[in-house]
Amino acid sequence: MTTWILMLLSGATAAELPDDGLFGGGQLSVSEDFELRYWATDSVLEGVDNQPSNLLDYVEQVNRMNLLFSKDSVQFGLQFDEVLLLANRYYLDDVLQYENTIVPSAMLSPAPDAFLHLDKVFLKKRFGRAGSVQVGDHYASFGRGLALNLVKNTDIDIDTSLRGATATVKDGDWQATFAAGLTNQQQVAQDNPNLNIRPNVNHLVAGARLDAYGVGPGNFGLHGVVYQFAREDATKDSLNALSQDVDAAVLGATAELNGVGGIDWYAEGDWFHYTSGELVGKEEAEDGYAFYASGAAYLGAVTVL
Numbered sequence: 343m344t345t346w347i348l349m350l351l352s353g354a355t356a357a358e359l360p361d362d363g364l365f366g367g368g369q370l371s372v373s374e375d376f377e378l379r380y381w382a383t384d385s386v387l388e389g390v391d392n393q394p395s396n397l398l399d400y401v402e403q404v405n406r407m408n409l410l411f412s413k414d415s416v417q418f419g420l421q422f423d424e425v426l427l428l429a430n431r432y433y434l435d436d437v438l439q440y441e442n443t444i445v446p447s448a449m450l451s452p453a454p455d456a457f458l459h460l461d462k463v464f465l466k467k468r469f470g471r472a473g474s475v476q477v478g479d480h481y482a483s484f485g486r487g488l489a490l491n492l493v494k495n496t497d498i499d500i501d502t503s504l505r506g507a508t509a510t511v512k513d514g515d516w517q518a519t520f521a522a523g524l525t526n527q528q529q530v531a532q533d534n535p536n537l538n539i540r541p542n543v544n545h546l547v548a549g550a551r552l553d554a555y556g557v558g559p560g561n562f563g564l565h566g567v568v569y570q571f572a573r574e575d576a577t578k579d580s581l582n583a584l585s586q587d588v589d590a591a592v593l594g595a596t597a598e599l600n601g602v603g604g605i606d607w608y609a610e611g612d613w614f615h616y617t618s619g620e621l622v623g624k625e626e627a628e629d630g631y632a633f634y635a636s637g638a639a640y641l642g643a644v645t646v647l
Contacts, residue, residue, distance in 0.1 A: 353373070353374055355371070355372055355373075367413060367414075368411055368412060368413030369411070369412045369413070370409070370410070370411050371408075371409070371410040371411075371412070372407065372408070372409050372410075373407070373408045374405070374406075374407050375404075375405070375406040375407075375532065376403075376404075376405045377402075377403070377404045377405075377532065378401065378402070378403050378404075379401065379402045379403075379404070380399065380400075380401050380402075381399060381400055381401070381402055381535060382396065382399050383398050383399060383400075385398045386398065398441050398442075399429070400427050400428065400429045400430040400441060400442060401427070401428040401429050401430075402425065402426075402427055402428075402535065402536065403425065403426045403427075403428060404423075404424070404425045404530065404531075404532055404536070405422075405423070405424045405425075406421065406422070406423050406424075406530070406532055407421070407422045408420070408421050409421075409422075415467060415468040415469070415470075416465070416466070416467055416468075417464075417465070417466040418464070418465050418466075419462065419463070419464050419466075420460065420462065420463050421460070421461045421462035421463075422458070422459070422460055422461070423457075423458075423459045423461045423528075423529065423530035424457065424458045424459070424530070425444060425456070425457050425530050425536045426455065426456045426457075427441075427442055427444065427455040427456070430442055430455050431455070440453075440454050440455050442455060442537055443455060443537070443538065444456065444457045444536050444537065444538070444539055445457050445538075445539050446538070446540070457529075457530065457536070457539060459529050459530060461501075461526075461528060461529060461530065462478075462479040462503060462526075463478045463479060464476055464477065464478030464479045464480060465477050465478055471512055472511065472512060472513075473509065473510040473511040473512045473517075474509065474510050475507070475508075475509045476507065476508050476509070477506075477507045478505060479503040479504070479505050479526055480503060480504055480506075480507075480508045480521065480523070481493050481494060481503055481504070482504055482508060482519075482521035482547075482549065484519075484549065484551050484563075484565040484567065484594070484596075485563065485565065485594065485596040485610045486596075486608070486610050486634050488592075488594065488610060488612045488632045488634060489549070489565055489566075489567045489592040489594045489612050490521075490547070490549050490565070490567045490592070492504055492525070492547070496532060498533075499528070499531045499532060499533050499534050500528070501527075501528035502525055502526065502527045502528065503525075503526045504521060504522070504523035504524070504525060504526065504547055505523045505524050505525075505526040505544075506521075506522045506523020506524060507520075507521075507522060507523065508520060508521040508522070508523075515554060515555045515556045515557075516552070516553070516554055516555075517552075517553045517555070518550070518551070518552050518553075519550065519551045519552075519553070520549075520550050521547070521548070521549050521550075522547065522548035522549070523546075523547065523548075524544035524545065524546055524547075525542070525544055525545045525547060526542060526544070527542050529542070543572050544572055545569065545570065545571050545572050546569070546570040546572070546586075547567065547568075547569055547570075548567070548568050549565065549566060549567035549568070550565065550566055551563055551564070551565035551566075552564050552565070559599055559600055559601060559602055560597060560598055560599040560600065560602075561596075561597075561598045561600075562595070562596065562597050562598070563595065563596040563597075564594070564595050564596075565592075565593075565594050565595075565596070566591070566592065566593050566594075567591070567592045568588050568590070568591045568592075569588070569589055569590040569591075569592075570586050570587070570588050570589050571589050571590075571621070572586070573586075587617060588617060589616065589617055589618065589620075589621055590614060590615065590616050590617070590621060591614075591615045591617075592612055592613070592614050592615075593612070593613050593615075594610060594611060594612035594613065595610070595611055596608070596609070596610045597609050597610075604639065605637045605638065605639050606637065606638040606639075607635075607636075607637050608634075608635065608636050608637075608638075609633075609634070609635040609636075610632075610633070610634045610635075611631070611632070611633045611634075612631070612632045612633075613629065613630075613631055614629060614630035614631065614632070615627075615629050616628065616629065616630070
């Protein structure tokens with residue numbers, strides 16, 4: 343399958359709201375990413391002779407809209423994703439047929455080849471230098487990501503957030519971070535074809551990290567994460583993960599030394615504990631270990647890692 347990108351429209355705008363009313367004095371930002379793509383496919387209809395080579399080609403229209411409202415120390419955000427397939431339907435014996443489907447009939451959608459989804463929603467409150475609290479969708483990464491790495495990388499259509507709550511508490515050179523929620527995987531792809539989107543399987547993740555900054559030439563941290571991986575039937579009840587046993591727990595530590603011997607040093611070690619052998623493909627669980635270390639030297643305009 344190949345694609346021809348016919349149209350790419352993206353942009354962002356921000357506006358100050360009037361001073362009166364509940365939202366007065368706030369700022370509303372809107373970003374838009376609209377794409378229209380032509381997909382050429384080699385698929386053919388079975389049992390039909392003399393078909394044109396482009397019979398089952400179709401057009402995919404994708405739109406992503408982000409809204410962010412900010413006022414003082416409060417932020418509220420939404421992300422809407424929409425996808426629609428065009429030139430994708432035909433009638434056979436007076437029965438409407440769909441060449442490609444985006445969602446199964448069990449999912450809420452106006453048609454099998456159209457999908458509108460509220461993908462992200464969050465509310466964040468900052469407390470100055472004391473920290474912040476956020477509910478809804480958020481991201482979390484500890485250290486170099488060996489123990490926990492839920493981040494956004496839209497360049498390769500990866501955007502898995504945690505839908506729950508996160509908080510940071512700061513006191514001088516100390517910072518504590520807490521994160522918990524159910525994984526919320528991006529449903530609509532912005533750069534890859536959207537076919538057969540399935541409901542999310544929500545895994546439960548909870549973690550905490552304690553960092554100490556400015557300890558001599560370095561920064562040091564401790565973290566812990568627990569995972570409960572939902573089984574396939576969990577799609578019937580997204581909170582089903584809460585009633586399951588924990589599948590894995592991770593404990594780790596990080597150390598960062600800046601400018602020691604002219605080099606920035608980093609090291610991380612993690613211990614993985616599995617409660618059953620199912621995750622490692624064995625009859626009994628085995629613990630695991632991971633270690634990472636790096637050094638960065640800056641030689642003029644060149645960085646050596």
